[in-house]
Amino acid sequence: ASLDKRDPTRKPGTTVRPRVRVLLPLPFPGPFDYAVPDSLAATGLRPGDIVTVPLGRRTETGVVWDHDSVLPPEFAPPPMPTVADGRLKPVAARLDLPPLPDGLRRFVDWVAAYTLSPPGLVLAMALRTTATIPTAPVLGWTIADPPPPGLRETPARRKVLEIVSAHGPLTAAEIARRAEVGPGVVRGLADAGALRHAPMAAPPAFVRPDPNHRPPVLTGQQADAARDLRALAEQGGFSVTLLEGVTGSGKTEIYMEAIAACVARGRQALVLLPEIALSSQWTGRFARRFGAEPALWHSDLGPRLRRVTWRAVADGAAAVVVGARSALFLPFPDLGLIIVDEEHETAFKQEDGVTYHARDMAVVRARVAGAPVVLVSATPSLETLANVGAGRYRHLVLTARHGGATMPAVRTIDMRAHPPERGLFLSPVLTAAITEATGRGEQAMLFLNRRGYAPLTLCRTCGHRMQCPNCTAWLVEHRVRQILTCHHCGYQEPVPPACPQCDAEASLTPIGPGVERITEEARATFPDLRILVMASDTLPGPAATADAVARIARREIDLVIGTQIVAKGWHFPHLTLVGVVDADLGLGGGDLRAAERTVQLLHQVAGRAGRAEAPGHVMLQSYTPDHPVMLALVSGDFEAFMRQEAEQRRPGFWPPFGRLAALIVSADTPDAADATARALGHAAPHGEGLQVLGPAPAPLAILRGRHRWRLLLRTRRDVAVQPLLRHWLTLVKPERGARIDVDIDPVSF
Numbered sequence: 001a002s003l004d005k006r007d008p009t010r011k012p013g014t015t016v017r018p019r020v021r022v023l024l025p026l027p028f029p030g031p032f033d034y035a036v037p038d039s040l041a042a043t044g045l046r047p048g049d050i051v052t053v054p055l056g057r058r059t060e061t062g063v064v065w066d067h068d069s070v071l072p073p074e075f076a077p078p079p080m081p082t083v084a085d086g087r088l089k090p091v092a093a094r095l096d097l098p099p100l101p102d103g104l105r106r107f108v109d110w111v112a113a114y115t116l117s118p119p120g121l122v123l124a125m126a127l128r129t130t131a132t133i134p135t136a137p138v139l140g141w142t143i144a145d146p147p148p149p150g151l152r153e154t155p156a157r158r159k160v161l162e163i164v165s166a167h168g169p170l171t172a173a174e175i176a177r178r179a180e181v182g183p184g185v186v187r188g189l190a191d192a193g194a195l196r197h198a199p200m201a202a203p204p205a206f207v208r209p210d211p212n213h214r215p216p217v218l219t220g221q222q223a224d225a226a227r228d229l230r231a232l233a234e235q236g237g238f239s240v241t242l243l244e245g246v247t248g249s250g251k252t253e254i255y256m257e258a259i260a261a262c263v264a265r266g267r268q269a270l271v272l273l274p275e276i277a278l279s280s281q282w283t284g285r286f287a288r289r290f291g292a293e294p295a296l297w298h299s300d301l302g303p304r305l306r307r308v309t310w311r312a313v314a315d316g317a318a319a320v321v322v323g324a325r326s327a328l329f330l331p332f333p334d335l336g337l338i339i340v341d342e343e344h345e346t347a348f349k350q351e352d353g354v355t356y357h358a359r360d361m362a363v364v365r366a367r368v369a370g371a372p373v374v375l376v377s378a379t380p381s382l383e384t385l386a387n388v389g390a391g392r393y394r395h396l397v398l399t400a401r402h403g404g405a406t407m408p409a410v411r412t413i414d415m416r417a418h419p420p421e422r423g424l425f426l427s428p429v430l431t432a433a434i435t436e437a438t439g440r441g442e443q444a445m446l447f448l449n450r451r452g453y454a455p456l457t458l459c460r461t462c463g464h465r466m467q468c469p470n471c472t473a474w475l476v477e478h479r480v481r482q483i484l485t486c487h488h489c490g491y492q493e494p495v496p497p498a499c500p501q502c503d504a505e506a507s508l509t510p511i512g513p514g515v516e517r518i519t520e521e522a523r524a525t526f527p528d529l530r531i532l533v534m535a536s537d538t539l540p541g542p543a544a545t546a547d548a549v550a551r552i553a554r555r556e557i558d559l560v561i562g563t564q565i566v567a568k569g570w571h572f573p574h575l576t577l578v579g580v581v582d583a584d585l586g587l588g589g590g591d592l593r594a595a596e597r598t599v600q601l602l603h604q605v606a607g608r609a610g611r612a613e614a615p616g617h618v619m620l621q622s623y624t625p626d627h628p629v630m631l632a633l634v635s636g637d638f639e640a641f642m643r644q645e646a647e648q649r650r651p652g653f654w655p656p657f658g659r660l661a662a663l664i665v666s667a668d669t670p671d672a673a674d675a676t677a678r679a680l681g682h683a684a685p686h687g688e689g690l691q692v693l694g695p696a697p698a699p700l701a702i703l704r705g706r707h708r709w710r711l712l713l714r715t716r717r718d719v720a721v722q723p724l725l726r727h728w729l730t731l732v733k734p735e736r737g738a739r740i741d742v743d744i745d746p747v748s749f
């Protein structure tokens, strides 16, 4: 029954008004009751209908939320109070939009309960407010013909006119964004009569991918794995499969066959990528395989494309969606397959707002949809391997690179034996290798996971360190932009001419390298090489990244220097040498997961080398060449390494052998943070199979001016942490200005 006609507070004799529960995308503990007005009584309201309702003096968009809960009772949030008939307000209107599918609503409830978030905030991710506004024809700006006489031209205006004549009509905001100018420039041109209104082009048609367009010819191991995945997609039903294979073994090729099988059945497929910058090469490859582009979903989509895509997913026109983690919350009515590529990537963990791990939630989404999910990686996470070991996940393995390409040979450069020249960071062994490779007409790459020029600026006279005023963090020099900036809060200031503490002039010195500094060194050492820098701050957006990747593929570049963005699944056929500037970088600090993460990252970087005929070489600059991480990278025996890692975590019930949740206390004063953290400590649960660690200063003890403490709840796997946490949090009232955030399954510990 879609309408709940029972009302426990009803007095005998009063008329019963049909009521519905409506969940609003706001931080309330649950849905509110509303009356179904006469205007809607005839058609009725069904679960999933998107409606507008009054809330105080505002009108809000929400979703009719009556459905059976999928949650065990101890997970379910406390029931919302029931409102008496007389005080019930009516639903204002039903929007002309496809209803939110049942599977998505159940998923929203599940994520909310698992992460201890208000369900409305999870719903907000599914609604993406702008996505639900019905589409009306939109007017954009195009070039006025003829142009107005005597138009004053500036570089900014020329840029705008260029963009508009190439891509118009576009909205003013979109023009400003693409031309990288202020909105005033566009307005000025419109006022001057150089731009005129025109209806925007029709929304992109979502062409159905053709599963038989250009299937690959698969070799032995590949063919077996593809057959297995195709069968899963054809049968449907929930299952989890780990597709593990060395970089370049054809994993992408294979899971595209599963997508083909899913599309052939007329169902929808979702592919999650850790970083949407990756999608350009991916979509190109998809288009060659299927003769049509997939739908894209990420936070950089303009509002219009977002709206169109949301609807295309909701009415089934978008058969395949590739996206960032937020694509999990799209309204697929008929989801038949989920792929999580590079499943080990920590980028799948969302840290702001609702903190969730998209890999784990993809498994939940698949279970709710009754569909298979495939986790793909060359270096699977310990969590996933443990699930394979316990028989919960299936396992497919590819052991060789496609087409006879060999795995790159990895060696360490012991920096104690082969130090760079004074003030430099590249060992002569590495520079010689770069000279040799590029001399043969091959490409080389330098990897350093650190943006900017130098991670620390120090006064040589008094020892003062330039620190962020808002965070426990050093300011990072960005020489190109001539600033010092905080990578945590975005604070920036010009590099001061004198030390702010002792006034010594020209005494501030950069310590350690960032990618800008390595670029400076490389330009001096290799004046003849064509060098390209790939870092998130030098490549603003997916288009710039795609362009950089295309230039590398066209061999317009000899040496690529980059941060973790170069580690992604790019295919660079002419790249044969990868140099890791500081292989020890991720190993400092007390994080238990540091070794696992470093191995995954460096293996991924190494995997860029030698993907075609010429064999690849990888050189790791390290001061600790005997560290298990370096030994694993050199030997390529990750299985042994991961077994060792597992043995270290098993005794203490660290994940994946136990469950972990973090409570982060933050406050605008140290006292409020301290008192709230201590109160949490006093109220901590006790019991069999659980332990509370802390309170201790959080890894960033001050962040954006807020003082932070952390408590960790560690339990055996069979303990349900959510009810424990829910109860614990009712015992503590945060001090004024303090709050407590819950992070289930934190990625660092």
Ligand code: ADP
Binding pocket: 216, 217, 218, 219, 222, 245, 246, 247, 248, 249, 250, 251, 252, 253, 254, 402, 569, 571
């Ligand atoms: P992975 O995802 O495991 O890194 P890819 O699927 O990207 O591997 O394959 C690596 C390269 O080899 C790609 O350029 C891909 O097109 C090519 N390749 C892999 N398998 C085949 C095949 N069976 N036929 C043709 N090309 C293939």
Ligand code: ZN
Binding pocket: 468, 469, 470, 471, 473, 486, 487, 488, 489, 490, 491, 704
């Ligand atoms: Zn800061």
